Amino acid sequence: MRVKNFFVKMLLFILVLVLLDWALGSGLRFFYFRQSQGKLYNLTCVLEKQTAEILILGSSRAMHQYNPEIMTDSLGLSCYNAGNDGQSILYHNALLDVILDRFTPSMIVLDVNPDELVRKASSYDLLTALNPYVKDHPVLWNTLQLRSPFEKAKHLSKIYPFNSLLARIAVGNMHVTTKDVSANGFTPQYGQWEQPIQTIDYPTDSVNFDKNKIEAMNQLIQKCKEKNIILYMVLSPMYEQQLNHSSSIRYITRLCEANNISFFSYQNDKRFKANELFRDPSHLNAIGADIFTSDIASLLLKQ
């Protein structure tokens, strides 16, 4: 093969590849936003459709533990659960950026985790959930570029924003019932945890804190202040005997005190130490979630 021939073939190949990437990427985009149910659809709802007065933010511990129907019944305000598996404050802060462009909720309940501010690679990896939206909401670049300096270059590919989503997009376009189908973002978990309760001794140093997460937490608080949104933070129940407070929770407690934010901690709460209420040590099951939501709603009502 002659060298010139090689480079001509290579250029042609790249051209075809770009065309295919554009065609497939456009197809994936069309079907992504055509979904009518499922986890991805719920995220589209959070960012582009819902206008609930109460917004629940958090990880899977928010997603599976706060029942918006109970919140609405108790408080008389509409509610949407924007919790998402494994997500951190980086993601919650980015969501709020987009939501505030469209409307202002009156109340936000932020469910925090014992390791909320700790540096974790997965917190950055999971930000890819926001990739399909960055084209329409450029404000998301502030968060997505925390992943790597090459994010904008990666988005030159039209398929890239939909990486790993093919199966979910397909299911989201079919009218089949899966366990992540929900009208208000809440996806209860069923079954109960059978193992004995474990004792947890959290490391007390804060050397592993992620500066980006601390900054995102401060930004979120600041945005709520500016828009007069009532912000509550909650450490929801876990099936663990925790010997101390984690460094993240101690930091968040101080931050709440400094900013006059109510912080509700269910750490070692005796009402939530029965295995029948849990799906696993970190997640309440459907029964536990309803009991917990009623309890948190009554606390919010008192406030």
Add this chain to the structure above:
Amino acid sequence: MLFNSFAFLLFFPFVCLIYWLLSPKYRNVFLLLSSYYFYMNWQPVYGLLILFSTLVTYLCGRGIQQHTPPHKKKIILLSSLLINLGILFVFKYANFISSSFNDLFTTLHIKMEVPLLDILLPVGISFYTFQAIGYTIDVYRGDIPAEKNFITYALFVSFFPQLVAGPIERAKNLLPQFHRPHIFDAVKAVEGFRLILWGYFMKVVISDRLAVYVDSVYNNISHHTSITLVLATVFFAFQIYCDFGGYSNIAIGCAKVMGFDLMTNFRRPYLATSVADFWRRWHISLSTWFKDYVYIPLGGNRCRKSRNYLNLFITFVVSGVWHGANWTFVVWGALNGFFQIIGKITGNIYEKLFAGKRFRLSPKISHGWNVITTFILILVTWVFFRANSVADAFCVFDRIMFSHGRLFTNNIDSLIYGIFFILFLVTIEILQEKHEGRNLLLENKRAVVRYVSYLGLILLIIMLGVLDSSQFIYFQF
């Protein structure tokens, strides 16, 4: 810099372009600088470590060549081994030995603590150390002359495609290639790009996808049932193969695009018909290294059977220790040695029992049976390799035997993709085995099939690959 990072996708074409545009006399210097840049992206200070190791082995090689008295040669060789293995010991094994002693003291209720070193394991230290040691031994044995040019030698130790996870090259194969002026060969470049593409497919589409399921199961083994643990172990077998095999393909492919030929490192290992055959197909550069520098010097198979078995066992235990500072790797190595010894013993008995008998199995059934039983034995060893501790490994076996229940389906995407791509890979490899190693997609005689395969694989990588630059498993070694 990771092969599966976006930074590498910019780095490699840039290096290739400059490399081919440069005059041949500057190419080695440029490649050396690029290799150090590539390596120092992890921890700049460890560049000094590789430079030190290079200097020591270079000077020892020169010393061995210049000093004719055999005892002096031996002293220089031993000094080189001591320094290089000493560095490896400090960085890789010192903390393991200290913690093992601490565990022993705790068990014996002795109030004593061996302090641990606060150091990070330099990426790829076992690979480049072994490559450099291999060179020194080869010079000592007179198999190759000592390299005179320091730049060339430093490039041999740090050549970026194979620096951090092999193939562990032999000086006899690689050093002469740095002396030859290379002319751009389009056919070779295409071969290289094919390997790179297949390597990326193995790594980001198969291995990293399987890793999601394997990690969620193996990090919580006490919560999972028999079927889940069996599936996770099968997934791990393919995860580690596609991770390391994928890395090797990318490494060999990158070198090929620049005109260099590295040795084959994997040859469809899960189609092996015995554990010994598996080791002729798995991490070939390491197994041949151990054969040449450990097994044969111990006496190899030119000795009594019992001694031969012992040599085999020692070689594999050492190979286990090379893999990592953990008892799990020691057990893994020992099991591989043990299975091969059993294979040798039973192989002889089988031959004697069935010689001339009429009820031999048909060759196809016998072949299939051997492939499956070998795969099961290898799976058993992988449990030790993947488990976080020996106790965890036994817990896995215990739960496989006695804990029945539903399959864990939380990562349903990974589960479905994983099964599909394993079947795809196995089909391709069976066909490859039948067609003398030719990949029937990427090396098809029909251009249409080839080009559709190239495009299909690239689109699959972007669409379904795990593109978060996850680590390669073998980097930890």
